[in-house]
Amino acid sequence: MAVGTHGSAGELPRSASGVGISCRSVSAGYLGTTVLRDISFAIDEPAIYVVLGPNGAGKTTLFRTLAGILRPSQGEVRIGGEPVDRQASRNHLHYLSHMDGIPDGLRVREALQFYARVERATSTDVERVLDLLEIRDLGGNYLSQLSAGQKKRVSIARVFLRERAIYLLDEPTSNLDPKLAREIRTLILDLSREKVVLYSSHNLFEAREIGRYVLAIRAGRLALFDRIENLRGSHFVVGVRVLEPSEALAGYAREGDYFLRELSGPDQVPALLRDLESRGVKIREIREMGNPLEDLFT
Amino acid sequence: MVSPLTVERPPSLLSATIRRSIVVGRIYLLFGIGYLLVFGIVTGLASGPAFGSLITLFLPVFAVVGALGGMMVFTNDRLKGVFEYLIAYGISPRRLFANVLVATLVLVSIVLGVSLTVGLGVYLARGNTISAGLATDLVVYSVPMSYASAAFAATVGMFWTSLSSPRSGMNSPVGLMPIIGIAPSLVTIGGIGAAATVGVSPLPVVICAVAVLAGVVLLMLRQVGRLMPLERLLSPA
Secondary structure, three states: OOEEOOEEOOOOOOOOOOOOEEEEEEEEEEOOEEEEEEEEEEEOOOEEEEEEOOOOOOHHHHHHHHOOOOOOOEEEEEEOOEEOOOHHHHOOEEEEOOOOOOOOOOEHHHHHHHHHHHHOOOHHHHHHHHHHOOOHHHOOOEHHHOOHHHHHHHHHHHHHOOOOOEEEEEOOOOOOOHHHHHHHHHHHHHHOOOOEEEEEOOOHHHHHHHOOEEEEEEOOEEEEEEEHHHOOOOOEEEEEEEOOOOHHHOOOEEEOOEEEEEEOOHHHHHHHHHHHHHOOOOEEEEEEEOOHHHHHHO | OOOOOOOOOOOOOHHHHHHHHHHHOHHHHHHHHHHHHHHHHHHHHHOHHHHHHHHHHHHHHHHHHHOHHHHHHHHHHHHOOHHHHHHHOOOOHHHHHHHHHHHHHHHHHHHHHHHHHHHHHHHHHOOOOOOHHHHHHHHHHHHHHHHHHHHHHHHHHHHHHHHOOOOOHHHOHHHHHHHHHHHHHHHHHHHHHHHHHOOOOHHHHHHHHHHHHHHHHHHHHHOHHHHOOHHHHOOOO
16 A cells, blocks of 8 residues: 555555555654655555655655665654664665765676675676676776766666665666666566666656656655646646647747647647637647646746 | 565675775875885895884885775765665675775785785895894884774774765875874884883883774774764765
């Protein structure tokens, strides 16, 4: 069951492993400065939970607290019912920080072997992720010779060395080109069929593409926890691209090739289409402009 | 499906830390060995008392320089988020500190091993013999003081790095580590000089100095869990 502080999301299937995260009245921060305040939620449904919020809202602090590398000043984090600082809890977690976390002085293959030792994975797993992340050709390179995107690939590779019940992924697709970012999202989507994946991102379209739930952090508090499909923006704007100019669109605002029209919701789109077609407008494309998740940043 | 029936203890990663310290700090390792070889070979060729007095005094200083790789690994791992990753998988801060300390001592062993073997080899090849005085100086002062100074400098450096904002270059704890490492030798040499003026054997002074340094290192290591909140080991980035 996934339960937010802002109401229940209803009865949902439990994760395959039955291992979930519960966060009860958690406050945390750094050296006396409180960043997270009174965060409570419980999740164990296998899905991608996108953690959104503006810079400085506390997303990384939340991930660090859930991973047990930052002790809460108040409240408690439990993994599979056990306090997060127990080794049994840590064994359920994968944590990918927003930094690469790649040790200096090693070649790519050696770095993966280093991770494999930490994860208790095998050399076969190392070979598998070299292919999975398409970094086999980089295996003999020192990490200092890699680009930011290549380092990110190596960093992400460690998450696939071994299966765990819960994945805490802090901005896993930053610094990646669109093609690779899409491939990583596909891999993570596959994972989420059986695993609980918390995923932070600044990319709202990415969040909407892969997330089933959203946790919005604002000023250190959990401002929203709900299914993404339940979110509605404060305004819904569609853009209409046409095959040839039309007088019927004279009063519309423009954004590039798109004529903009604000509607109260997506259910008004068919009526708009009918109206424009009846006035002779030849429509090439109609799409939603903006993203309701943008409201979580304002 | 993931449901560990038994709790998996995290690995020590000591051998990886030692290897990385050698790779990352190889330039300093070469400098430490190189300087001592120059001193050892030149004074060994010159024979006479110069070899004994110079090599004895300079061993601890250049051992600290040669062992900077351990601190470099510590600083990089903190800054780049490697510590975050390792702590998340259950590796304790004390283990992280202890690994770097042991790696530092291994680097000191490499510096001492190479420079003493070559230096003494040249010295003996010139037809000299190792006097009881030289053997005592090396065994009682140089070798223990090299280990103790490097361990002291590395431990102070690790605490300093963890408790301060990241700085780069000579102003960083890594840059200042050789100066920190020289201090115990200078104080001890001063103590030996003072003891000599009042007719006291230098042996107790050296033993006391090494014991104090080792005690400080062990005490600081023991207190890592208590004195070092986890957030001190996280990258400020």
